[in-house]
Amino acid sequence: DGGITQSPKYLFRKEGQNVTLSCEQNLNHDAMYWYRQDPGQGLRLIYYSQIVNDFQKGDIAEGYSVSREKKESFPLTVTSAQKNPTAFYLCASSIGGTHARNTEAFFGQGTRLTVV
Amino acid sequence: KNQVEQSPQSLIILEGKNCTLQCNYTVSPFSNLRWYKQDTGRGPVSLTIMTFSENTKSNGRYTATLDADTKQSSLHITASQLSDSASYICVVSLSGAGSYQLTFGKGTKLSVIP
Numbered sequence: 001d002g003g004i005t006q007s008p009k010y011l012f013r014k015e016g017q018n019v020t021l022s023c024e025q026n027l028n029h030d031a032m033y034w035y036r037q038d039p040g041q042g043l044r045l046i047y048y049s050q051i052v053n054d055f056q057k058g059d060i061a062e063g064y065s066v067s068r069e070k071k072e073s074f075p076l077t078v079t080s081a082q083k084n085p086t087a088f089y090l091c092a093s094s095i096g097g098t099h100a101r102n103t104e105a106f107f108g109q110g111t112r113l114t115v116v
Numbered sequence: 117k118n119q120v121e122q123s124p125q126s127l128i129i130l131e132g133k134n135c136t137l138q139c140n141y142t143v144s145p146f147s148n149l150r151w152y153k154q155d156t157g158r159g160p161v162s163l164t165i166m167t168f169s170e171n172t173k174s175n176g177r178y179t180a181t182l183d184a185d186t187k188q189s190s191l192h193i194t195a196s197q198l199s200d201s202a203s204y205i206c207v208v209s210l211s212g213a214g215s216y217q218l219t220f221g222k223g224t225k226l227s228v229i230p
Contacts, residue, residue, distance in 0.1 A: 043220040048217075058217070090160070092159075105162070107161070
């Protein structure tokens with residue numbers, strides 16, 4: 001099946017540890033995104049990548065890092081510098097930039113990260 | 117500041133009834149407006165995408181309307197089902213230099229009860 005897969009579904013992190021969230025897509029999409037969702041808030045953009053080996057900071061990039069070594073993969077690392085990492089993380093992909101007319105953004109099923 | 121405001125925040129309706137969710141936005145310049153359905157603990161799934169030239173778009177029992185002049189959109193759900201219980205998120209896309217970003221509303225949480 002074509003789609004976008006996030007893993008793991010649930011992740012627990014001790015304070016001071018870095019953790020990496022996986023995002024893989026087999027849709028042959030150029031663009032990939034990471035969003036953070038907190039209760040009662042809209043999704044906020046962490047990082048996005050329009051092409052392999054290139055990525056840009058979103059609105060809340062501090063404490064996060066990404067890489068885009070392959071078109072299919074866009075892992076997100078939550079570092080110890082992120083002071084409030086407990087949240088629901090969503091990865092998305094699209095054929096081109098989301099500004100393009102009728103360009104759809106497909107979302108993964110999310111990873112819920114909890115700091116213990 | 118680009119914003120997307122949704123109302124109501126939450127809504128409870130009886131199965132089989134219709135309902136309408138509202139979205140007002142201040143995003144400019146505007147490219148398109150999307151409605152997503154998000155089940156609890158899952159990723160959002162697209163319902164409709166509309167450009168500024170489209171007034172209405174349907175997807176089964178879901179019908180979205182757009183008034184680009186007043187910057188308002190609505191999502192109408194007909195003959196609701198228990199499976200419609202979810203959060204419905206309005207998303208507006210910028211055009212131009214900031215075109216890789218979407219502005220998300222906080223969502224309307226819909227509960228359909230028997």
